[in-house]
Amino acid sequence: MNEAVLSVSDLQTHLHTDDGIVRAVDGLSFEVDRNETVCLVGESGSGKTMACNTITGMVGPPAEINGEVRFDGQDLLGLSESELTSVRGNRIAYLFQNAQNALDPVYTIGDQIAEAITFHQDTSSEQARERAVELLATVGLSRPAERVDEYPHELSDGMCQRVAIAIALAAEPDLLIADEPVSALDVMIQGRIIDLLDDLREKREFSLVLVTHDLRVVASLADRIVVLYGGTDVERGAATDVLQTPAHPYSQDLFESFTGDGESEDSLASRDPIPPQGCRFHRECRHAVDDCRASKPPFAAVDGNESHRAACVYYGTERDPGELLFNARHVGAAFDSADEPPGQTAETDGGDRDE
Structure with a gap:
């Protein structure tokens, strides 16, 4: 088994506002192995960017931060600003969403x-x-x-x-965190940048955390996927498992919104920015039962696959997940037949000639 270069455990980033406490990140856990690409997937407001900003020390007081972030065995949350500076930009690099804004014009x-x-x-x-x-x-x-x-x-x-x-x-760097690196680009250029990132990761042997809401990008790059909703992870596993059998009800809705078989992206984005107790998704879930409202479900194996886990009461309990699994395979098949990921369709020869 590969050694994790990044290990995030029960990460919490809570923001105190006039309207109360916003749990922007609330119990997020995931790992990234060496020379691996892990995609953090979810709609806008799910906590993806805030989690990455917290991991790299770009979020401070008055935010309340708890949990553990270990990079190559070192606890990043316990470092001073000067100690963190020696890591950030050096061993951990950050690629922002809009390069035009990130670069200095002068x-x-x-x-x-x-x-x-x-x-x-x-x-x-x-x-x-x-x-x-x-x-x-x-x-x-x-x-x-x-x-x-x-x-x-x-x-x-x-x-x-x-x-x-x-x-x-x-x-x-040993780790590159890329926050929506192609969302501002047209589709053809997206494919070239995706292929470039994948090629560089393989040749330079760094790990990649990719923040995205575009499942085409995920299908092109991901080794593993972490699905976020309401500031926490609801499903995680190997990319092939999650893409072919999205097990959590939210993952299924997210995939359906991409393939056009379900809710629109607008309706997904309109959900409550301050999720409820229990399963964060229970207000929107057509499968919700009382247990979903009472407490946050633990992660359990999906259909006996220990490397594919979902935080849902229908897995790892006496409840029958049959309907969910049937729908998971249906949604996965629909996604698989949707448009090809941009990294697989774009021409990549010629570098920047059309950019």
Whole structure:
């Protein structure tokens, strides 16, 4: 069994507001093995981004944070800001959703890559510039020796995302957290960036945590999937298991919203931002019983598969999960026959020529 590079256990991020306590992250647990891609999947407001921001120390007081986050055995939540700085951006890199906004408009892209290099490594400015050119070539930008002196506004969105990836990889991290890295791009460019991330992860042997609501992206990249709803995980397992047999009622609704067989994305996004006690999904679930409202269901194996687990009272108890499993296979089959993931359909030769 691979050793986990990242282990998150019962993570909680609670925000105190005028309307009460918002449990933005509430009992999230998952692991990421070395050289593995784990996708955090869920609708907007499910806690995906807040969880990643908490993991990397970008959320602080007055937020109330509890639980455990271990990176390579080290408890990140117990580190001082200076200690965390030596990890964040160095061994853990973060790729933001909108690269145009993340890049500084007043500095060339070469200067920004070089700054990331010199911040974590003892190297000269000349060496950093040479390394910046190499990184631009690595992420597929044509004419990297010329591009290094260009500014973000001179580049397309797809090119800027490649630059952001170059900055993230500057310190050769062990873990890359990517927050919706292709959602702002058109479909053809999405495929190229997805393929690039997967290729870089394999060649450089880093682990990848990918935040997304797009199941096409998940199907292209994921080794394992964690489904979030209401700030917590409701299902997790190998990508093939979760995609083919989404077991939790919320996972099934999410998949149906993608294939067009169920609720629309708008109706999914309109759900209560402050979920109830018990199973977070019980108000929306057509299978809910009293036990769902009383307490948060524990994780249990799905149809005897210990590596595929769901937090639902219909698994691991005397209740018959037959209807849920039947629907799971139906939804999984519908998703499998839906549009091909962008990473499998987009042409990838030619780098940035159309970006």
